[in-house]
Amino acid sequence: MANPNVKVQYNQIFINNTFVNSISGKTFVTLNPANKLKIADVAEGDKADVDLAVKAARTAFQIGSKWRTMDASARGLLMTKLADLIDEHKVTLANLESLDNGKPYDDSLLDISAAVGTLKYYAGFADKIHGKTIPADGPYLSFTKPQPIGVVGQIIPWNYPILMLTWKWGPALATGCTIVLKPAEQTPLTALYVAALSKEAGFPEGVINVVPGYGPTAGQAIASHQDINKVAFTGSTEVGKIVMEEAAKSNLKRVSLELGGKSPLLVFDDVDVDEAVSIAHDALFSNMGQSCCAGSRTFVQEGIYDKFVEKAAKMASEKKVGDQFDSSTQIGPLVDEEQFNKVLGMIESGKKEGAKVETGGSKVGDTGYFVYPTVFSNVTDEMKIAREEIFGPVQQIIKFKTLDEAIERANKTNYGLAAGILSKNINTVLKYIESVDAGSVWVNCYDAVNAQTPFGGFKQSGHGRELGEDGLKEYLEIKTISIKKQF
Ligand code: NAI
Numbered sequence: 001m002a003n004p005n006v007k008v009q010y011n012q013i014f015i016n017n018t019f020v021n022s023i024s025g026k027t028f029v030t031l032n033p034a035n036k037l038k039i040a041d042v043a044e045g046d047k048a049d050v051d052l053a054v055k056a057a058r059t060a061f062q063i064g065s066k067w068r069t070m071d072a073s074a075r076g077l078l079m080t081k082l083a084d085l086i087d088e089h090k091v092t093l094a095n096l097e098s099l100d101n102g103k104p105y106d107d108s109l110l111d112i113s114a115a116v117g118t119l120k121y122y123a124g125f126a127d128k129i130h131g132k133t134i135p136a137d138g139p140y141l142s143f144t145k146p147q148p149i150g151v152v153g154q155i156i157p158w159n160y161p162i163l164m165l166t167w168k169w170g171p172a173l174a175t176g177c178t179i180v181l182k183p184a185e186q187t188p189l190t191a192l193y194v195a196a197l198s199k200e201a202g203f204p205e206g207v208i209n210v211v212p213g214y215g216p217t218a219g220q221a222i223a224s225h226q227d228i229n230k231v232a233f234t235g236s237t238e239v240g241k242i243v244m245e246e247a248a249k250s251n252l253k254r255v256s257l258e259l260g261g262k263s264p265l266l267v268f269d270d271v272d273v274d275e276a277v278s279i280a281h282d283a284l285f286s287n288m289g290q291s292c293c294a295g296s297r298t299f300v301q302e303g304i305y306d307k308f309v310e311k312a313a314k315m316a317s318e319k320k321v322g323d324q325f326d327s328s329t330q331i332g333p334l335v336d337e338e339q340f341n342k343v344l345g346m347i348e349s350g351k352k353e354g355a356k357v358e359t360g361g362s363k364v365g366d367t368g369y370f371v372y373p374t375v376f377s378n379v380t381d382e383m384k385i386a387r388e389e390i391f392g393p394v395q396q397i398i399k400f401k402t403l404d405e406a407i408e409r410a411n412k413t414n415y416g417l418a419a420g421i422l423s424k425n426i427n428t429v430l431k432y433i434e435s436v437d438a439g440s441v442w443v444n445c446y447d448a449v450n451a452q453t454p455f456g457g458f459k460q461s462g463h464g465r466e467l468g469e470d471g472l473k474e475y476l477e478i479k480t481i482s483i484k485k486q487f
Pocket residue numbers: 155156157158159182183184185213214215216218219220223234235236237239240242243258259260261291292339342389390391
């Protein structure tokens with residue numbers, strides 16, 4: 001049951017299956033974004049703590065260690081055990097997630113169920129990762145042996161804390177890597193709780209380490225570390241570039257990046273308008289718009305534009321904004337003051353540049369970081385709200401005439417994470433699928449994100465893929481072995 005008074009049991013750094021204070025002794029405060037009140041003080045890790053965590057992860061990765069000699073199937077079973085424990089503790093975890101992040105309690109439960117599914121999906125891969133025998137020229141038996149990449153650093157954001165953790169841990173554990181994870185400073189609590197569950201599941205010491213702390217200190221120490229083999233990052237494009245630069249300047253560690261987006265959703269006038277309005281609404285407003293793949297440019301064909309705008313504004317205006325623990329709440333607070341100010345600033349910029357506020361357009365009260373669901377019409381491509389990631393409950397509805405024009409405008413962005421199209425015309429859909437620059441294309445739906453299907457970005461939305469079988473590649477080195485035949 002939803003319980004805002006859930007007790008915080010774990011607020012320290014997790015290294016070698018033990019909770020410890022930071023070496024500096026420093027802590028930071030994590031807040032409830034609905035009332036700005038302190039939830040807990042959390043140990044603030046920085047470079048020295050990351051060094052200790054990396055040492056633990058390196059030791060756990062040594063040849064002959066418990067982890068390296070464990071049967072792959074046993075590794076998969078440990079992952080399944082962890083998934084089952086997360087499921088068993090889902091009420092506590094959902095309460096901690098909602099308290100820390102602000103998302104409605106039922107949404108946290110949905111995230112946790114997806115997180116459990118992700119770990120189970122990858123658990124099944126643990127003993128199914130294998131190479132090829134290759135008929136190479138010469139007197140050789142040649143084959144490939146995929147090996148775990150080593151110690152991986154993982155830096156995750158605050159929008160889906162526990163889900164992002166499992167997107168990172170799933171492929172890392174299935175391939176046999178060891179982990180140093182830094183949760184976002186806004187939302188460290190569920191990662192620490194899951195760390196405790198990983199010990200209970202039976203993971204050997206040092207395989208999983210969690211160091212809460214800030215980006216420019218703990219995050220930077222991971223990206224620039226000389227003994228981390230790979231860094232996986234989810235967050236802003238701005239920081240993604242820093243992570244890549246630090247990786248290059250240090251030890252050329254492998255890098256995978258899942259960054260922002262400004263994803264187009266095209267709505268053609270042959271669709272059922274009510275259904276289209278509802279899909280486009282969810283595409284943008286789910287998680288209060290704080291989603292990397294949010295459908296944040298709603299392109300609507302001119303024949304239904306006015307009707308669509310009217311219905312979209314009505315739907316948004318009827319959403320209940322409120323405390324994340326109130327069961328009638330559909331829109332909770334934004335995660336923190338920085339996001340709150342950024343989103344309000346974007347709304348002001350939309351107004352100034354001549355877009356029309358159809359509903360919302362302001363904050364709600366002063367107790368927390370609440371913003372009314374906002375719908376802008378008369379949005380043009382040059383406006384800041386049509387170009388930059390807002391990461392808040394603000395929908396931009398843009399008019400278009402033809403498919404070719406819409407494709408060109410949809411692609412006129414540095415991002416390329418996701419794209420949607422709503423149309424009954426198969427050829428319209430097929431041409432869009434072929435032309436749009438996006439890692440995921442959703443047809444007559446949106447946000448069909450699943451553990452089984454790869455997810456990631458074209459252009460400046462990222463590098464590499466997470467989820468699906470493709471997600472494993474980011475955690476493997478391929479070793480080619482050639483043995484001379486001497487008979
Ligand atoms: P951010 O990119 O600063 O933070 C994401 C993670 O990176 C956090 O764990 C943070 O501590 C870490 N980090 C920050 N600076 C770092 C550095 N120099 N080196 C290593 N790690 C570092 O994102 P932020 O500031 O929380 O949000 C800003 C904007 O980024 C949002 O408004 C949104 O547009 C975008 N964003 C996109 C996300 C996505 O899912 N793609 C998630 C979060 C934010």
